[in-house]
Amino acid sequence: MSTDPVSGAPDLATLTGIRSGKRSYYRALLRSDERLQHAVRAMDSISRALVRTVEGPRGLLEEVLRAAATHLAAEWAILALSDGHVAGARPRFLVVDAHGTLTDDDADLPAHVRRELGAIRAGHATSSDDGGGWVRVPMHLEGRPVGSLVGLHGLAVDPEPSDLSVLRILANQAAVSLHTSEQHQAGMALHRRAQQLYDEATSQARDLEQRTRELRHTEQRLTVALQRELLDAERHRIARELHDSVTQYVLAAGMALEVARGDLETMDDAAEVLERVVTAKQLSQEAVDQLRRAIYSLHRDPRETVSTLPELVADVAEHHRPQLKVQVRVQGEVEPLPADGDHEIARAVGEALFNVATHADATRAVVRLRYSADELYASVADDGGGDPTRMSRVLRLQRSDTSGRHRGLANIECRIVQLGGRIAFRRARLGGVRVEMRVPLPVVVPERDTLADLLDRGGPWPR
Template identity: 70%
Template sequence: MSSTERPLDVATLTGVRSGKGSYYRAYVRSDERMQRAVRAMDSISRALVRTVEGPRSLLEEVVRAAGSHLDASWTMLALADGHLPGARPRFLLVGPDGGVHDEVAAVPAEVRRELGAVRAGHVTRSRADQRWVRVPMSLEGRHIGSLAGLHGLDDDPEPRDLSVLRILANQAAVSLHTSEQYQAGLALHRRAQRLYDEATDRARDLEDRTRELRQAEERLVVAHQRELVDHERHRIARELHDSVTQYVLSAGMAVEVARGEAEDLGSAGAPILERLATAKALSQEAVDQLRRAIYALHQPHRDTVGTLPELLHEVAEHHRPQLSVSVRVEGDAQVLAADADHEIARAVGEALFNVATHAEATRAVVRLRYRAEEILVSVADDGTGDPTELARRLRLERGPVVDGRHRGLVNIESRIGDLGGSVVFRRARLGGVRVEMRLPLPLVAPRHAGVIHGLVGTGQKEPPWPR
């Protein structure tokens, strides 16, 4: 050992100083306190990993470890009033039996006095009883409470004992602060969840109200369209009654006069009489159709007829006095523009008119099928018609007609063709003919605007056709 090196002694090795010649008793006492400090740190470390139990289990371990280290009969941990208001529990008491108390009514008066001093924010112990040991709990340089114990040591605690207690107290302070932050986070989360739920409910309510307003707007538009259509129907009915019908009646009267003159010609007038008879029959049929049309135009309509199924039911109702008509709809109804609905309904009405007039039928079935890529409409009857003959008549009607024949088939084909569809004739299961109208989706805009299109254009903007 060099002369500059300090000689090692027992005090340096053990940390125990004594004026006596023997160090053993002081060494044993220091070792016991060191063992208690190690046990306290071990209990704290076990409590730290029990996070699911919250801060209370850790605080109980802190109070018990401090009591064991001080050999205390009563130990307490308490927050000063006004600090960490959201932290729970505010204080804990451990008695001589090791039980934890969180009510002050059953504890001794001296313990209540010490607890009151700690909660009042006093840092140092009371002079009334020097056996109380109190160390502050600090958080970010602020005194927020104290850890105190009524020690049972032979001597006053040494600085190393107080250091152990401060470690325990500050660990408790951090746990309480974390608990308060966690509770505050939970409260914010609950509040945010409540606000989110309220916003979701309001958004759902707004969506419902928006849908109701949109439906109301659609009903108003349809009602406006219906009002305009009804006005136009009555105007057309007046025009048919006051002009067209009178002209047809006058033509019939002229034909009748011509028949009388042809009869005076004798055998030479026979061919003329045959043609005049045909003209009389055609004029009578025209008058009958005009009267039915005028009657239908004068019939009251519902306030809202906005879908194709409703229009088909309405068309079927017009033919039921002369024909038993049933309407069957398959699939979910799709919203079509007003012109498309009415064009299809008019084509179906034309087909039913042909059935009632020419097919000698008693029953007809109208089927409407909505599919993902197309709409299928068919009119089947139990009459005497022939699909091949109807196809031949359609080819003839496509050409120029000068003899006044009815052009119902070509009208059906024209209306459906304008929407991008096609028409075929097949044998129906009922025994008659089935007119099949196939319209691919999305529908194309008709080449010629209909009555509804013109009327809506005067007051409302026509919705764009789907492409």
Template identity: 75%
Template sequence: MAPGPAPGPPGHAAPDLATLTGVRSGKRSYYRAYVRSDERMQRAVRAMDSISRALVRTVEGPRGLLEEVARAAAAHLDASWTILALSDGHLRGARPRFLAVGPDGVVTDDDAGLAPLVRRELGAIRAGHATRSDDDGPWVRVPMTLEGRQIGSLVGLHGLDAAPEPGDLSVLRILANQAAVSLHTSEQYQAGVALHRRAQRLYDEATAQARDLEQRTQELRQAEQRLVLAHQRELIDTERHRIARELHDSVTQYVLSAGMAVEVARGEAEELGADGTTILERLGTAKQLSQDAVEQLRRAIYALHQSHRDTVSTLPELLHEVAEHHRPQLQVQVRVEGDVVPLTTDADHEIARAVGEALFNVATHARATRAVVRLRYRADELLAAVADDGHGDPVELSRLLRLERGRSADGRHRGLANIETRIVDLGGGIVFRRARLGGVRVEMRIPLPLTPTDRPGVISGLVGTPGDDRDDRSGDDTQEDPWPR
């Protein structure tokens, strides 16, 4: 029996050890129980503290938290071995599947270096066994649950002096369930990442397919354009051959007959002597013109019989062909400015014919040696100009055009009126100016985009021309006009 407390000062109660410590001093076992309880509480606090530090390290993923859980459980149980593992079939995408802490405190996820009894315990967890027999050592087993079902276990080979108390098991359950939540979150995150990668892959495949379809569509459109052009070229070549036959069989024969008649008249004029001098000069001029006409017809017939390239489809290419027909008599240059704007086939041919008529006038009447064909594209206008170094007069050509407008179909030459008619039908107009080369410049201006006319075209009446997908491209409107005004 312990001695009673020493008497204190009068009027004051003696200090009561049981009141101060909560442990009765009459039995020494109470104090030892207090010490053990305090130690367990301190271990639980340290375990919760380590878990709280691991929870805020989100960038490390679930492994950092799981390692802290395993170490905290090992420290709380004073365990030589601690295992945190998932059962097979649960959280298939979660990693790592297990962690083990050995006597040296090293965390491992490789079961090759585990002791045999630890491997047996790990096998039981993987197989889904909640408990094992107690004849293989002081194992402490706590289930790891998620949504009411066991998905694994937290086990430890403890080194405590006595069996763990319910408070110790509560701490272990908290650690195990925290690990279960972390692993589930990791699995969901990995599943989300996998879905994102799959969606990205599908998006990339869809984008690639869209590009491939766009490319194939473009190729199909080009093939369709080539087929239309080939059809047009076939029809045009047929018409060219027909016109060549007509020129050879009729017009050329008439011109040759006219030349022969002129030659006969020249013989009769020579018999008149001095009185027929004037008539003889005029007949000589007529003979020369007949010979020039026959030569022009022969070149035209030869050109019409030549096979043309299938790729001739734009106005610049047509103008190069027109210029090629006149190069035996003229030094012709073709210059193109700005971005080429696709026009309808009828418009291209009408402009090319107008330019060809202008070059014919230059070669026949202007006594020129050089001509320049300029094609300039702008946003709102197309300019086609023919300039020469001949002896023509812009004022005289304007007067002749006014006269040709009023003539009836009397068989006389209407070249200027034909040029104007072709351009006016396209919504434009022509004007004559003095050229820098010294001769005349015929300017043909057509507004862009073209407006459809009621007059059916020769080509569009034969085949359906690819329509109105014109580009709105234009040249530089700030470029200085190289032609003098």
């Protein structure tokens, strides 16, 4: 047992850790126990605040400040950050009075409290009034002071070292909470910025996708325009050839027939031959008329030419209306086709109408175009006396015919097959034959040899 070195009595100060100038050990023990109870209540208050994470740092800071004010029996207590430290943390300061009223507005504070708050915010290491009872402990982060916890205590004696230890614990806990708040706010700001950048990138991606579609559409239109320009040049060349050669020959044949008719009129027993000559002259005249219409059509300005398949088919049907009543019906959304695809299908329809007008003894024809997601259906139906079975047999014979004559059905099939399609013959509701043409979508137009390629190879010549 420890004893006093003079009297030999037990040393109670050593045993209790309490010293008193008046050697009133019991009173000092009570005061120490009271301070300890204050410290325990302060820690308990902070522990409750630490679990209220949804409220952010303010709840913890309020508990820290109230615990410090209670521990010091303070008239005023201040928790504040110095300017330039933990810049993103909020609130920057809190003040509580003896009644427990909290504020973060310095406008209504007494002058001496405002001075102390100003000293903390300015980064001063000491109190603004050393003799006024202010107790200050710094807040530290990573070894550097970032603010202070200050109280204008109302204790009977100056705070003991244990009291200052409690205040340092409270101040550093507040500093950590404010730093965490700053990091959280910075993280939220980065998250908002990242979300904004993501939204902008998504919007730009949609815009680029739209622009890509527009560019592809423009490219397709330019390709079609180029193809039509080439076709227009070829049509003009064909028109010149028809005008300068074929038409002249037909006109010459008509004149020769007219001369022959005049000679036959003076002959006896030539009535039958004369009738045939007259028929031949009428046919040659009709051929000249058709050639002139074709030349006029070929010479039309490109701006006047049709562009879509329904317009091409309507234009083809118009040429047969003097001899045949033709209706054109379109179903589905018209899908733009490559220029050669439009013209190949329109020529196949024109060939079918020509066969109807020439061979079917028909008065009416119906042309149908039906667009679906993966197929283009075209048909020519008539009210004539044709037979689907016989036409299928004629097509088989025309496939093997090398004379170059009477190949109308084979030409239709060739044009459709080149586009990846097929044809069939059915009985029409009108009573005659229905020629059905089915082409898969999208249409793939095969590349063809140019005239220069054929000349380089020396043939074979296209028919």
